[in-house]
Amino acid sequence: MSESDTTREKIIAAARERFSHYGYPKTTIAELADDCAMSPGNIYRFFKGKIDIAVEIARREALSAVEVIEAVLDCPVRSSRQRLEEVVFADLRYTFHLLENRPKTLELAQIVVSDRPQFQIESLRRERRVFQRILHEGQASGEFFIENVASTTIALHAATTKYRYAQLFTNQTLAELERELAHVMTVILRGLMPSKDGKPLAETTIPSEETAPLASAS
């Protein structure tokens, strides 16, 4: 058990090395086998296929990313507001630097997601859980006024979508993105705070679709 575990780890280590240097497609099973001083066939006793090695690496990468974000929760802060700000900015900075310094990580993630869509869904869910904890704390302490923590978490997460994998959408610099994110957080936080008179603004309801059906085939 422990024996086969270390063998498995050896494969993962070799793969991490090659994937990040040469990329997933240009790394061959034969090369990994060589690195581990074993035959290609033996790799398949530990992984069902090449893609599964990538999945395992990406899974660990995603988990450690959430850990980095979660680490911010351990820092002492004045308020839930500050906690939320710290986490959101940490998220932006972490993914920005990751894509900047190790571009192959993005490539690997895209390959994994295109083969395993569920992977992305679960990664995002883990990330949201961190947000949810902060909102919950803020609600409990009375600092935030939140009618429904679950749906507000989703809203917060959606509103900051642009700042995860920002390089996919824009070629703004990190400084620009930070400035922009600060404005987004200003609006959102004002929206999370209780109004002094205790009467929160009514929720947005989905407007009815009035306009004629557009975009018919030309």
Added chain:
Amino acid sequence: MSESDTTREKIIAAARERFSHYGYPKTTIAELADDCAMSPGNIYRFFKGKIDIAVEIARREALSAVEVIEAVLDCPVRSSRQRLEEVVFADLRYTFHLLENRPKTLELAQIVVSDRPQFQIESLRRERRVFQRILHEGQASGEFFIENVASTTIALHAATTKYRYAQLFTNQTLAELERELAHVMTVILRGLMPSKDGKPLAETTIPSEETAPLASAS
């Protein structure tokens, strides 16, 4: 002048037809020339290259999309809040239906953007201008409390990024996206409204980067 203008329009019409039916790559200049009863060479008296025909079509598409959104501004509404809600949902619905009914439109847009990055920047800017007008109105009437309309517009636009070209990010249904967007707008609108005691929450400032440099090459 008018003569060559109608010829140009004939080419655009033929291209619109073929691009939306068979796609940009599978449409040949020879076919367009045939459709217009002219020789391939003559097309080049009106467009510098094939891609420029696509750019012109995409430009018009983008303009008419903004017009659709702007049309919402003409409907009488009770409040700036309602106006903003209508516009944001109209945007989601328009682009959602567009990509659903005419998927080649997305393909064309992506081809144009990859060749002319400026195209996307300008399209987004036009869209933001609509948002900005509403925020400005709301500020003038006192309905919204906004310190800086320009940066708040950018924030609003960024926070709703997910709902433009939503199909690129998720495979949620329109109904799911609408429900989610309603929550996002709830938070944002609460953030835009003036607090009763007149003292708005301080703006978010960019937190200092405390964590050690992460994501060094492995």
Added chain:
DNA sequence: AAAATGAACAATCAATAAATTATTCACTAA
């Protein structure tokens, strides 16, 4: 002149063949 042509050329694409690679499995070693 201005508008248009169509053959000529260069660039790109599609189809196929060749080479490489992922995966399996009957087998050997510990």
Added chain:
DNA sequence: TTAGTGAATAATTTATTGATTGTTCATTTT
């Protein structure tokens, strides 16, 4: 029994070629 092998095969990628397409331009038509 468990760990590992490596040749055989299936799947994928890469290279090569021929065909198609985008673009130009000397020439013709209006």
